[in-house]
Amino acid sequence: MNSDSADKADLRVLARDQRRAFVATLDPLAHRLAFKVLPSPLARRLADARTVALYMGLDDEAPAQRLAAPLIAMGKRVALPRVLDRLGSMDFLAWTPDAPLIPGPFRTSHPEPGDGPVTPDAIIAPLVGFDRALNRLGQGGGYYDRAFARFPDALRIGLAWSAQELDDVPADPWDLPLDIILTEAELIEGPDA
Numbered sequence: 001m002n003s004d005s006a007d008k009a010d011l012r013v014l015a016r017d018q019r020r021a022f023v024a025t026l027d028p029l030a031h032r033l034a035f036k037v038l039p040s041p042l043a044r045r046l047a048d049a050r051t052v053a054l055y056m057g058l059d060d061e062a063p064a065q066r067l068a069a070p071l072i073a074m075g076k077r078v079a080l081p082r083v084l085d086r087l088g089s090m091d092f093l094a095w096t097p098d099a100p101l102i103p104g105p106f107r108t109s110h111p112e113p114g115d116g117p118v119t120p121d122a123i124i125a126p127l128v129g130f131d132r133a134l135n136r137l138g139q140g141g142g143y144y145d146r147a148f149a150r151f152p153d154a155l156r157i158g159l160a161w162s163a164q165e166l167d168d169v170p171a172d173p174w175d176l177p178l179d180i181i182l183t184e185a186e187l188i189e190g191p192d193a
């Protein structure tokens, strides 16, 4: 346990509450249209990416799977994470929206292994909370921290509802900040954009 892990646990409760309240009161049409289009500044940042990892949104998470269609239309290969164990390991498998998904741990689902794991050039990550400095608060399993460490050249993109913003997310030594955060309302980019 790290010194601020209690802070992180409290912040997860807060951010999940804010997310639940926001999604519950969101206009159904606004929900249906959110995250279906790739904003052009983000499309530009993805120009050189061949493989982009998405995730299947669970519950109130921002539905990243909706970006599969615009990404494929741009000629990208889309991938989804496969949880390999309950200790924090995952890899990425290529996927198209018409391909079946296999149930995995933690209610996740992943594609059939096909030709095996792929290397993502950009990772679109789920998050519980974020701050303006592009710090990411995840579920606490360290899955994405490890994936970011394993693929250090991959562009790190967080997807969230705007209500998941927190004043300050404490960063542990292993936490790598995001490069970009996309919400239903705005695109937040780091200093070296």
Ligand SMILES: Nc1nc2c(c(=O)[nH]1)N(C=O)[C@@H](CNc1ccc(C(=O)N[C@@H](CCC(=O)O)C(=O)O)cc1)CN2
Binding pocket: 055, 056, 057, 058, 061, 081, 083, 090, 106, 108, 126, 127, 138, 139, 140, 141, 142, 143, 144
């Ligand atoms: N949609 C989605 N896919 C994802 C993640 C995610 O956050 N969202 N992950 C991000 O890392 C990885 C899977 N890790 C996860 C870790 C914990 C829980 C979760 O719901 N944990 C519950 C306890 C579940 C249990 O112990 O059985 C919890 O924290 O309340 C979900 C996914 C990879 N795939």
Ligand SMILES: Nc1ncnc2c1ncn2[C@@H]1O[C@H](COP(=O)(O)OP(=O)(O)OP(=O)(O)O)[C@@H](O)[C@H]1O
Binding pocket: 008, 088, 136, 137, 138, 139, 140, 141, 142, 143, 144, 145, 146, 149, 172, 174, 175
């Ligand atoms: N690169 C890494 N290698 C090994 N362990 C790591 C690495 N990064 C993080 N961890 C471990 O993962 C655990 C969870 O970290 P943290 O609370 O930051 O998770 P998170 O980013 O919120 O979760 P997730 O990425 O699953 O959504 C920590 O106990 C940490 O020791």
